[in-house]
Amino acid sequence: MTHNKPDHTNQSLDELHAAGCSCCGGISRRDFIKLTSILAAASALPGGFARALEADPKRPLRIGYLPITDASPLLVAHAKGFYQEQGIEVEQPKLFRAWPQLVEAFIAGQIDVIHLLAPTAVLMRYGSKFPAKIVAWNHVNGSALTVAPSINQISDLAGKTVAIPFWFSIHNVILQHLLRQQGLVAVSKPAGTALNTNEVNLVIMPPPDMISALANGSIAGYIVAEPFNAAAENLKIGKILRFTGDVWKSHACCVVFMREADLQQRPEWSQAVVNGIVKAQAWIRDNRQGTAQLLAKESGSNYTPHSQVVLERALSHYDDTSYGSQGALKHADWQQSRIDFQPYPFPSYTKQLVQLLKQTHVEGDNGLLATLDADFVAGDLVDDRFVKVAIDKLGGPKVFGLPDNLSREEILA
Numbered sequence: 001m002t003h004n005k006p007d008h009t010n011q012s013l014d015e016l017h018a019a020g021c022s023c024c025g026g027i028s029r030r031d032f033i034k035l036t037s038i039l040a041a042a043s044a045l046p047g048g049f050a051r052a053l054e055a056d057p058k059r060p061l062r063i064g065y066l067p068i069t070d071a072s073p074l075l076v077a078h079a080k081g082f083y084q085e086q087g088i089e090v091e092q093p094k095l096f097r098a099w100p101q102l103v104e105a106f107i108a109g110q111i112d113v114i115h116l117l118a119p120t121a122v123l124m125r126y127g128s129k130f131p132a133k134i135v136a137w138n139h140v141n142g143s144a145l146t147v148a149p150s151i152n153q154i155s156d157l158a159g160k161t162v163a164i165p166f167w168f169s170i171h172n173v174i175l176q177h178l179l180r181q182q183g184l185v186a187v188s189k190p191a192g193t194a195l196n197t198n199e200v201n202l203v204i205m206p207p208p209d210m211i212s213a214l215a216n217g218s219i220a221g222y223i224v225a226e227p228f229n230a231a232a233e234n235l236k237i238g239k240i241l242r243f244t245g246d247v248w249k250s251h252a253c254c255v256v257f258m259r260e261a262d263l264q265q266r267p268e269w270s271q272a273v274v275n276g277i278v279k280a281q282a283w284i285r286d287n288r289q290g291t292a293q294l295l296a297k298e299s300g301s302n303y304t305p306h307s308q309v310v311l312e313r314a315l316s317h318y319d320d321t322s323y324g325s326q327g328a329l330k331h332a333d334w335q336q337s338r339i340d341f342q343p344y345p346f347p348s349y350t351k352q353l354v355q356l357l358k359q360t361h362v363e364g365d366n367g368l369l370a371t372l373d374a375d376f377v378a379g380d381l382v383d384d385r386f387v388k389v390a391i392d393k394l395g396g397p398k399v400f401g402l403p404d405n406l407s408r409e410e411i412l413a
Contacts, residue, residue, distance in 0.1 A: 057266060060089035061273060064102050064111035067095055067304035069226040069314050069339055070254035071115050072291060073138055075303045077280035079294045085279075086272035093303070098206070099166060106132075112262060113273060115254040118350075119168040119357060124257075125381055127368045131260040134345055135274055136387040138254040139281075141245025142314075142339030143171055144229040144328070145178070146238045147221030148214060153327065154182045154241070159195045160220035163205035163213060167362040170253045171223040172202070173353070174244045176360050177412070186361045202361070214238050225253060226314035226339060227306050234310060240328040243318075249334050249411040250342075252349055263383055271386045274343075278390035281341035282399055288315045315339060331413060342400035343387050350378040352410045 065071035296308035323329035
């Protein structure tokens with residue numbers, strides 16, 4: 001599938017720096033420690049999750065997000081009035097500057113619905129025993145491994161440093177899958193430490209810093225959500241080595257996460273929320289340029305700090321010929337988009353994710369991963385009651401190009 005958009009931008013490197021973590025969707029090493037501390041402290045306190053067990057039918061819907069393309073359905077549903085169509089009063093979505101702040105607000109009951117990295121949802125539910133579930137996928141694909149111009153294949157990363165946004169992210173999972181295929185070992189060593197010839201050092205870094213670090217040569221590449229790959233292309237400081245969706249076909253990255261209290265105590269309200277998000281996904285599929293216009297900084301909506309041309313590239317540019325010739329796209333026959341939107345959370349994906357997480361290096365205590373049963377998690381982490389109804393209301397699975405039986409086999413290149 002080919003969508004061609006301009007290869008220029010009016011969003012400079014300085015502007016990305018000025019936006020800081022408010023446009024990152026990433027997390028620093030310090031933030032990673034903070035997030036794990038938040039989860040550990042909340043689960044240890046008596047009644048630590050009390051607010052998560054309460055549903056307040058009087059309050060309006062409160063949405064939390066990081067301004068990356070992953071959040072598009074939550075924001076478009078607000079911009080287009082899809083929540084209001086469902087009879088829901090909704091506040092202006094609240095922008096958070098990093099994952100720890102978003103998760104902390106969700107745990108504290110300050111917001112009701114968030115988009116969250118799928119592996120982090122695993123960490124929250126089973127590591128911290130937080131009572132929340134995935135109710136839908138937010139999008140599929142939408143990430144890439146962007147590298148310096150001198151890097152032409154995965155093996156060229158040997159002995160070099162690559163940045164990732166978070167240990168518990170699909171980016172880390174897919175990157176390490178690619179490294180293993182080339183006999184490379186992912187490590188996390190302090191800066192300046194000598195690397196063995198088969199090692200690739202992984203560092204946690206906010207995406208605006210990734211772009212500048214790639215430009216100054218302190219990293220050889222980074223793997224992250226859009227629009228930071230598109231921004232590097234437009235700034236001509238890096239190239240895409242692989243699209244993650246070309247490695248794991250139609251994989252989820254961020255998911256829609258809601259507290260069990262709302263799902264159990266307010267099922268009609270929960271259904272209305274999911275209806276609005278699913279309708280937004282269907283709208284985005286047919287209105288990619290319109291989505292870029294809605295979310296761009298030029299719109300004055302304050303949804304994201306990104307320029308329209310960068311968002312248009314991230315949402316639409318997936319040229320078979322150019323990306324095929326540079327090796328970024330090896331499976332044009334999969335007929336995918338750079339990023340796509342379909343809400344159904346396939347159990348086969350969750351099972352595959354848990355299996356891959358068990359093989360993935362993460363910093364800190366990763367004993368949790370060894371205890372997880374993939375089949376159990378696939379049935380327990382997700383509540384698909386609401387998304388099935390929402391899909392049917394819009395005309396059925398065919399609206400999203402899905403099989404009628406909502407079943408698939410995972411394809412991992």
